[in-house]
Amino acid sequence: MERPDHILIVDDDPGIREMLTRYLERQGLRATGAADGREMRRVLARERVDLLVLDLMLPGEDGISLCRALRAPDQRFLPIVILSARSDEADRILGLELGADDYLSKPFAARELLARVHAVLRRTRMLPPPIAAETPLPMLCFGEWTLDTVARHLLDGAGTVVSLSGAEYRLLRVLLQHPQRILDRDQLLQLTQGRDADALDRSIDLLVSRVRQRLRDDPREPRYIKTVRSEGYVFCLPVRTGGAPAPAP
Known part of the structure; x- marks a missing residue:
């Protein structure tokens, strides 16, 4: 049986984490929640994750810093969808330029997030794995x-x-x-x-x-x-x- 895609949701709001985890699993995906960067890294170290849904406003290390770290040359390529209450154009552009694959502002519809997750995964997999894994350089x-x-x-x-x-x-x-x-x-x-x-x-x-x-x-x-x-x-x-x-x- 084919392994379902594993989506990691990094958001400090437990209500959003629980809602998205339950919704994505009802849609046939596997979903895991993390409250901050420390929990995110623990999940990434022990499990394979196919896509990250990342909030910008997190306690401790914020989402922009985490996105930058995940796009370092020594990191495995991981598709990222930013999810944030910060809807300023400057934040959106910064997130995308740091290597995020999409950006969705809060409040949002779970169905729209699901559509964006599928679109990002589809774009990533249209190319053979060695190509998709390349990381943009300056x-x-x-x-x-x-x-x-x-x-x-x-x-x-x-x-x-x-x-x-x-x-x-x-x-x-x-x-x-x-x-x-x-x-x-x-x-x-x-x-x-x-x-x-x-x-x-x-x-x-x-x-x-x-x-x-x-x-x-x-x-x-x-x-x-x-x-x-x-x-x-x-x-x-x-x-x-x-x-x-x-x-x-």
Whole structure:
């Protein structure tokens, strides 16, 4: 029998923990509650957890600090959905930039949380495990370019900043995190926008064209992003992490 997904709920409100634990288990999941970071770490040390629902406002170490620690390079990748009464845009953006996969503000509907949990798990598992386990790093370097994942912009070989829209940045980051692997349109839409494609959806094709323009990539003979007929797209060059971009050939 297939093992149910194990969801760890870290929230200092016992009512929320009990409600979510009971609700998720009624939906066929396994759920465990933890009141703070210390209890969270005890559960993670002894059991396999598939996704973390993490409150920001916790006693002791807060959710932002825990999220940052869980995204350290030496940690196993764990999908994170932030659940918090702090609905300020700055908090939401900070949580997502630290590596959270989704953010839901309190008060919330349990059904919406369930839908987000399933969506995050689905996006995570669309790629083979070795790919899904990769952790974003501050600098992704390829050819003469560097993508700064903190400032969310490109730097060319001369150090000139090339601004990216939010959608352009998300697409390029996904491609760089999975170099030399073919990703189809469904995968790219799920990983960048959290939605499925329909038969007439060409938004990814338009976005790839815009990213190629930013990279000054010739679409007739692309160096960076190649189209694989009937399959999707592949980022061709190897990607390095950290440091300065390599000199142009």
